[in-house]
Amino acid sequence: MKLIVIGGVAAGMSAASKLSRMDKDAQITVYERGSFLSYGACGLPYYVSGENDDYTKMIARTKEQFESMGMEIHLRHEVVKVVPEKKQVMIRDLESKRMFLDSYDKLMIATGTHPIVPPFSGRELENIHVLKTLEDGIRLQEIASRQDVRNVVIVGGGYIGIEVAEAMGHLGKNIRVIELSDRIMRTFDQEITDMAEDELRKQGVQLNLNEKVQGFTGEGKVAKVQTDRGEYEADLVLLSLGVKPATGFLDGSGIALAENGAVVIDREMRTNIEDIYSAGDCALVYNKVMEENSYIPLGTNANKCGRLAGANMAGDHQKYVGTLGSAAIKVFDLEMARTGMSEDDAKKLNMDYTTVFVKSADHPGYYPNQTPIWIKLICEKRTRRILGAQAIGNKGVVLRIDIFAVAIHANMTADDLGMADLCYAPPFAGVWDAVHIACNAVK
Known part of the structure; x- marks a missing residue:
């Protein structure tokens, strides 16, 4: 049996590892768009802050370690099309630009998410970043550590935005968080977020709520952030406006997608097409307490569901008991x-x-x-x-x-x-x- 895994971070490598343990004869090929496999993206803000001074500590297993298990690993390779009726995928080598086809018996889709980046004016200026991949974290840490980067503006007050605000506080920066909503981290109720906002202000973070970013200005690199209420100096901008499932390549494949683009799966991680499975941040997940599928992109769900997908591709029929959306954050x-x-x-x-x-x-x-x-x-x-x-x-x-x-x-x-x-x-x-x-x- 040949398995192709699209995406080599949490869910994808959990599935590949589980299948490898259960079926020693399985041929497993992994295509990963980035340069790293199997890393803990939730640790990125603490690398940016310097609390962790070695990004390799976030890598659970290296390419070489997976290859020693008999897997075929292709980094910097992007799957651009899935053709279920032929059981084929089309791949682009991002280094050589070569396009080629590969075939599968079973397919695992674990492509995660893309950061949401609106078409702001001035988006092309230097020092405007997102924090999603390990590569993003390495670049952001390099810039944030510079002494001439003093004023940091974070656009978006969700988990990543607030964690990076704390990271910049550790680095002694002047921090401003601009949030379109009337409060931060809306997965929490207001009684809780009110106290978190007080803590941020106490730590010197400027909170601009109910404010909309319109664009950026500067000569070559960002100098100011423009909003519907004014403009603010910025040596560095982090865009933290949420994520969307990285599933655009599935258009026309017949694989069912939810309204937000997430892959629709059952509790065994099966899609609507036989022999195609999915899990992680690109897919829906069963919500135990709400008794319905939800979109909850968390590493905990990705690892558990990836493991179940691997077992089920090996012949089991294990059902995910469901997520509760349990999550935590440190705010100073x-x-x-x-x-x-x-x-x-x-x-x-x-x-x-x-x-x-x-x-x-x-x-x-x-x-x-x-x-x-x-x-x-x-x-x-x-x-x-x-x-x-x-x-x-x-x-x-x-x-x-x-x-x-x-x-x-x-x-x-x-x-x-x-x-x-x-x-x-x-x-x-x-x-x-x-x-x-x-x-x-x-x-």
Whole structure:
């Protein structure tokens, strides 16, 4: 059996590795557009900041390591067309520009995303960047480390934008975040984002909300950012306006795509065409708590679903239990994390729900360095089943949201979790943990 994998980062290499372990005779060929395989893109902001001084630490396995497993790896090769009726793909060698065909028995589509870059005027100026690939991170780190780069403007207040704002803070830059919406990181509810915005301002970040970027000016390289409210000096601009599935090459293939371009798959990672599978940021994913497919481009989903795709291409029929959209971010001195539904999600689904927002602490006050934790819960009103949880605080937040993720995964109610036997010791938690206190506050 010959497998072609399109895309060699998270989902693609997870699928290839799993199939290789299960079927020693499988012939596996990987085509990757970039120069690197199997790296942790979520670590890019911390390389830019200098907290990680070696980008190779983000690479899980090298080309040579995969080749030692018997795989055929082609970097800097882009698949430009899929022809399912012939079981062929058309590939462009990005170095030689040569075009050629290859055939498959099974196909894995794991092309990830492209950053969204609107047609701003002045977009061609130097020092305007995105942060999506390892190559992007290497270039951004080189520029950000220069002493003459002082004023950094970040366009977009999502996860990447805010992580890069913190990175630039570590480098001592003057930072401005321009966000079209009325608040940052809208996958969190407003109670949480209000506190994150306060932290950013406290750390010296200028937040320009409800403001639209119109273009850039400068002589050769960017000097100013123009918006509908004014203009701002900029030695470096990061465009962080979200991502879209990198699936344009599938046009005309017959492979079903969602409205946003994501590949439509079932819970076994199968597309609508036999022997073609997909997973990762280019595809939809089953949302366990919402009981429907969603578009949630996270590395956690990509790795799990890629692994399942590999097993299923080897002959298994494993179904993905589903994602909760669990995610976390560090915002200077604060941790933020979320899992399951937001309140906006519950409203859109016309759920009969209730919420609580409580302030607790990471451990008892009689032990040194107690810090507050704020937790918001979204629960089904009738059954008190936990639907979603969000939290923010200085420490101990993310692992507590992990507890809520397990509870949602297991369909637990607030009453169940409010009496769960969690660890207690003064350095770590109170006899009633913050998790208990939030659950027991549900009415």
